[in-house]
Amino acid sequence: MPKTAPSLAIVAINTATNGRRSLSLKSFFSPRKPKKDAFTSQFEPVLEQANLFHPLSKSPIPAVRQKAEWISKHGSCAVCKDQEHEHGHKHGEHKPEQKKRKAPTYECPDCGYPTHCSEEHYQMDKDRHKHICGILREINEDEHDLRSGRRMKEFEFPGAQHRDEAINLSNWDTFLYTRGFLSMNSERSMRHVSHVLTYPITIGSVLHQSSPYRLGKDLTVEGLKSLAALRHTLHPAVIPGITQSQDLRTIATHTVRIFCLGARAESHLPPHIYMQLAYLFPTTAFQIHFVGPDAIPPHTKSKDPHQHVHYEQITFIYDNSRYETYHAEAGPFNPYYDVFFLFSPGLAHPATKDMWKPTIPLLLDTKCAIFGTGFDEQDVMNDVNEIENAGYEMDWLMKPRENVFRSLKHEVNLTDVRQSAQCNWGIWGIRGRRYDVRPAEE
Structure with missing residues (x-):
């Protein structure tokens, strides 16, 4: 009989039988390692979140170990410090029998910081x-998290806001949500982001028309007047010739100058961080002037005392001179276009108060809004009292209060770990007094 072609069914059965790969339960339940690519391989965690x-x-992080060494070298035991203080009151501060303060070498088992010179003093x-x-x-774990090597998704910031999407500045949560930030799944992520964006x-939050600060509760009448002038520039009612598809950032109509005086940490932030400010005002170009001895552009080796950096709709100007020498160069000033910010200036601090004395009168003479912050309530009130006691002719724009957009992260004083603070905890505002000129009654 002639050979007939095997049926497809028989071929399929033979193929399945002969070519079958042996399977085991292990192959089902063993975890499969994900394939690595060039992007994910750069985020190899050094520390797991549970560790x-x-x-x-x-610490497995060298920088953290160096921090412990610095505290042990320059810090002080809390008990020894108190005993020294009491001894000084009784016998005078420079008596030869005065006890020498011991370094804090004993680490608290609960927080991990070197806090006392011995376990005995720790227990006391x-x-x-x-x-x-x-x-x-909390600070300990936050610092290890930042150096853990994980992918920091909370620092992947959104771009420009669509013109029809409103921004809610009531608090950190509503701001991050309405701006389209990735979901913050932990308080630690919120602390990281708030510390960078504060x-x-x-x-x-002060300048925007949706500011959380309101007349009566936070702002004075004079404060509302000053902010109304700035908002008239920042939020133009009508922009002639604009089309629905046009990018608002390409048609900036005005330039607003923000002067950050005595700039330190705020001048070291990468330029793209400040774009989150620019996205709140898409039709405005900004000049941000960082003025002060510590005003240094980030990631630069240049020693030029005056530098310009352009980044999209913002021009950054860094000048490490004192403001009283910079003032004439920066003028003239206009309350509709210029505003001053003093971040934790230390107006009342013994080490810096004399440096500010020639500056404050110059700022008040501009009649532009001046806002300051402090790292805790006492710091804010010290600066406020210093201003009030100086007898300046000025108007209060914003009553001293807690800053809605303060950093949620605490920072510790390494010379005395009992002291902690939050960046930009409080805020206040003043302006040089303006007198209304009215025609004389006939």
């Missing part, structure tokens, strides 16, 4: 230390 707490001296001070212990542990968003 962020380490005593500073035993434990009840008082517990009030700061939780904050120190400078630009503090500025934006």
Whole structure:
């Protein structure tokens, strides 16, 4: 009989039988390693999220171990410091029998910071230390998280806002949500982001027409007048010739100058961070002047004392001179286009108060709005009292109050870890007094 072609069914059965690969339960339940690519391979975590707490001296991160060494060298034991203070009151501060303060080499097992010179002093001070212990542990874990090597998705910021999408500046949560930031799934992520954005968003929250600060509760009548002038420039009612598809950033109609005096950390932020301020005002070009001895552009090796950096709709100007020498160059000033910010200036601090004395009268003479911040309530009130006691002719624009967009992250004083603060905790505002000229009654 002639051979007939095998049926497709038989071929399929034979193929399945002969070519079958042996399977086991292990192949089903064993985790499969994801394929690595060039992008994901750069985010190899050094520390897992469940392993962020380490005593500073035993940290796997060299920079954290160096921090522990610095505290042990320059810090002070809380108990020794108190004993020294009491001894000084009794016998005078320069008596030869005065006890020498010991370095804090004993690390608290709960927060990981070197807080006392010995376990004995730690136990003596434990009840008082517990009030700061939780904050120190939070700082410890936050610092290890930033250096853990994980992909920091919270720092992947959104771009420009669509013109029909409103921004809510009531608080950090509503701002991040309405601006389209990635969801913040932990308080730690919120602390990281708020610490970076506190400078630009503090500025934006004061100037924006949707500001959380209201007349009567926060702003004075004079404050509303000054901000109305700035908002007239920042929020033009009608832009002639604009089309629905046109990018608002390409048709900036005005330039607003923001002067950050005594600039330190705020001048070291990368330019793209300040774009989050610019996105709040898409039709405005900005010049941000960082003025002060520590005003240095980020990621630069140049020693030029005066530098310009252009980034989209913002021009950054860095000048490390004192403001009284910069003032004449920056003038003339216009309350509709110019505003001053003093971030934690230390107007009342013994080390810096004399430096500010020639500056404040110059600022008040411009009649432009001046806003200042402080790192805690006491710092704010010290600066406010210093201004009031100086007898300047001025108007209050904003009553001293807690800043809605303060940093949620605590920072510790490394010479005395009992002291912690929050960047831009409080805010206040003043302006040189203006007198209304009215025609005389006939």
